[in-house]
Amino acid sequence: MESSGELVPFPLLTTPIESNYRACTIPYRFPSDNPKKPTPTELSWIDLFMNSIPSFRKRAESDDSVPDAPIRAEKFAQRYSAILEDMKKDPESHGGPPDCILLCRLREQVLREVGFRDIFKKVKDEENAKAISLFKDVVSLNDAIEDEAKRVENLVRGIFAGNIFDLGSAKLAELFSEDGISFLASFQNLVPRPWVIDDLDVFITKWSKKTWKKAVIFVDNSGADVILGILPFARELLRHGAQVVLAANDLPSINDVTYPELVEIISKLKDEHGKLIGVDTSNLLVANSGNDLPVIDLTTVSQELAYLASDADLVIVEGMGRGIETNLYARFKCDSLKIGMVKHPEVAQFLGGRLYDCVFKFNEASS
Numbered sequence: 001m002e003s004s005g006e007l008v009p010f011p012l013l014t015t016p017i018e019s020n021y022r023a024c025t026i027p028y029r030f031p032s033d034n035p036k037k038p039t040p041t042e043l044s045w046i047d048l049f050m051n052s053i054p055s056f057r058k059r060a061e062s063d064d065s066v067p068d069a070p071i072r073a074e075k076f077a078q079r080y081s082a083i084l085e086d087m088k089k090d091p092e093s094h095g096g097p098p099d100c101i102l103l104c105r106l107r108e109q110v111l112r113e114v115g116f117r118d119i120f121k122k123v124k125d126e127e128n129a130k131a132i133s134l135f136k137d138v139v140s141l142n143d144a145i146e147d148e149a150k151r152v153e154n155l156v157r158g159i160f161a162g163n164i165f166d167l168g169s170a171k172l173a174e175l176f177s178e179d180g181i182s183f184l185a186s187f188q189n190l191v192p193r194p195w196v197i198d199d200l201d202v203f204i205t206k207w208s209k210k211t212w213k214k215a216v217i218f219v220d221n222s223g224a225d226v227i228l229g230i231l232p233f234a235r236e237l238l239r240h241g242a243q244v245v246l247a248a249n250d251l252p253s254i255n256d257v258t259y260p261e262l263v264e265i266i267s268k269l270k271d272e273h274g275k276l277i278g279v280d281t282s283n284l285l286v287a288n289s290g291n292d293l294p295v296i297d298l299t300t301v302s303q304e305l306a307y308l309a310s311d312a313d314l315v316i317v318e319g320m321g322r323g324i325e326t327n328l329y330a331r332f333k334c335d336s337l338k339i340g341m342v343k344h345p346e347v348a349q350f351l352g353g354r355l356y357d358c359v360f361k362f363n364e365a366s367s
Contacts, residue, residue, distance in 0.1 A: 007290050007300035011310045012216075014331040014366050023297035024099045025328040026350050029091075038091045042098050044346055046084050049103045053077050055174065059119040060111070072114045080110045100325050104293045108253055118252035120222075124261065127165060127223025132268055134183065138228045139235065139277045149204045155233045156200060156339070160358050161187035162229025163319060163341045165221050165255065183224040196342065196353025199362035203337065206362070207240075212314040212335070214243040216305075218289065218296065220319025220340070222257040227265060230318060234284065235276050243283040245308050247301075251292035259288040295321040298330060313365075320347065324359050331366045 014020045029039045038046070060066075060073035083094050083106055091097040094106060111119065118124075138158065145151040164186045193200070215237050219226050234244045248262040257265070263286050266276075274281055287309075290302030296317075309315070316337045317323040317330070323340040324347060330336070338361040342348045348355045 005303050008303055008306050010298040010301045011306050012312060012315055012332045012334055013298055014333055017299060020331055021299065023101060023295070023299070023326045023330075025325055026100075026347070028099050029097055035092055035097070036090060038088055038097075041346075042091055043088065045100065045103060046087055046098060048344060048346060049107065050081060050084050052107075053081055056107070056111075056119065059123075060116050063116060063119045063121070065117075065121070066115055069116075072116065075114045076110055076116065079114070080107055083110070100321070101293065101295050101297055104253070104295055104321075108293060120252070120255040124222040124255050124257070127255070128227065128261070128265055131162075131183070131224045131227035132265065134224075135227055135231070135269055136277060138183075139232050142232055142236070143277075148208060152204050152207055152236070153200060155236055156203075156360065157187060157190055158232055159225075159229040159318065159339055160190055160341050162223075162225035162227070163220060163339075164343070164356070165223045165225050183228050186224075191354055191357050195358035195360060196348075196351045197359045197361045200360050203360070203362040206335070206364075211240055212237070212242045214245070214312040215314040215316060216245045216247060216309045216312045217316040218247045218318060218322050219257055219262065220294075220322060222255050222261065225319070226257045226262065227269075231266075231269070231276070235279050238276075238279050238281065238283055242314070243285070245285045245287050245305075245312065247287045247289040247305050247309075249291050249293075250288050250302070253292055253294050256294050259286065262286050293321075294319075295326040298327065320344070324351075328359070328361060331363070334365045336363050337361065 009017055026041065028041045033039050057073045057077040060076055061070045063069045066072060086093045087096055087098050095102060142151055142154055145154055161183055217230060217234060219230050234246065237244050246262060248259045249256050250259060252258055266286065269276055270281060285308060287305045288302050289305050313334045315332050315334060316339065317327045318339050320340045320343050323338040328338050338359060340359050342351065342353055342355060342357045342359065345355055348357060
């Protein structure tokens with residue numbers, strides 16, 4: 001079901017939220033900047049979204065669930081590029097000044113206005129089917145690692161390898177349409193540690209000493225990301241005695257997994273006893289986050305998620321949009337982990353890292 005009712009702040013954000021939280025990691029402008037003139041950062045992000053239009057138009061053209069898809073796709077491309085051009089002239093137009101949340105929201109709005117609901121549906125279904133067929137092998141490889149520290153590191157590397165399946169990145173969308181992206185190849189080709197933000201050793205030490213009671217994981221992409229990256233990690237948390245809440249988008253946005261899709265994926269992966277390769281799933285819950293974008297503002301989540309998360313002691317925000325671009329510096333009342341791969345040159349530059357570098361930021365509860 002689609003999330004109904006008003007959205008509320010995520011209950012584990014450090015309070016007061018007004019002075020502690022802003023859903024934007026990179027400062028696009030400063031108070032001293034001229035409000036009528038776009039800043040160099042705003043211009044580079046507007047261009048980044050402009051460069052994504054051809055791959056979105058191509059996906060929209062081939063959406064056979066929509067009549068006259070090619071005509072509507074062209075309309076989308078014209079309308080969205082006109083909005084971006086307006087913002088280059090006047091950053092306060094269209095609800096600006098722009099940041100990644102507004103730029104994503106406007107793109108989704110235009111797609112929906114011209115009649116598209118889920119232009120990545122076909123590729124999501126294909127990738128989910130592929131990843132489901134590999135799930136057992138990936139989990140067995142992890143289970144075979146007896147050393148707990150090495151097993152946790154392997155599971156984390158799996159999250160990064162899966163997170164590369166991101167069709168919101170123009171460069172990756174191009175690569176993907178040429179030859180698909182293999183989970184195994186991504187796993188073997190991760191940039192070497194230390195990563196641009198690398199708290200993995202601290203996290204592993206904490207893992208060996210502490211059992212979290214309840215973890216909330218904000219998931220990202222369909223396919224290998226959620227199935228071969230997040231679910232094996234969530235399964236390990238379940239084995240460790242934690243309850244796990246997976247928070248997925250309410251509505252489709254690029255190739256991000258939605259709440260109904262994730263419910264269906266998990267039901268396909270469970271055996272007839274309701275187990276995930278031998279692990280009981282009665283403590284695994286899926287929640288509708290109330291979100292409809294590839295980024296997230298944690299001041300607006302569904303009441304269902306807020307209720308389920310209120311007593312969690314670990315929050316994991318995964319993916320570049322949610323974990324890096326909007327919530328890298330978000331502070332929580334409990335332990336938190338931001339984990340994602342850097343897939344935009346602009347983000348790599350801001351962090352002082354490499355393209356396809358990894359971010360693994362672990363913070364203990366802020367008192």
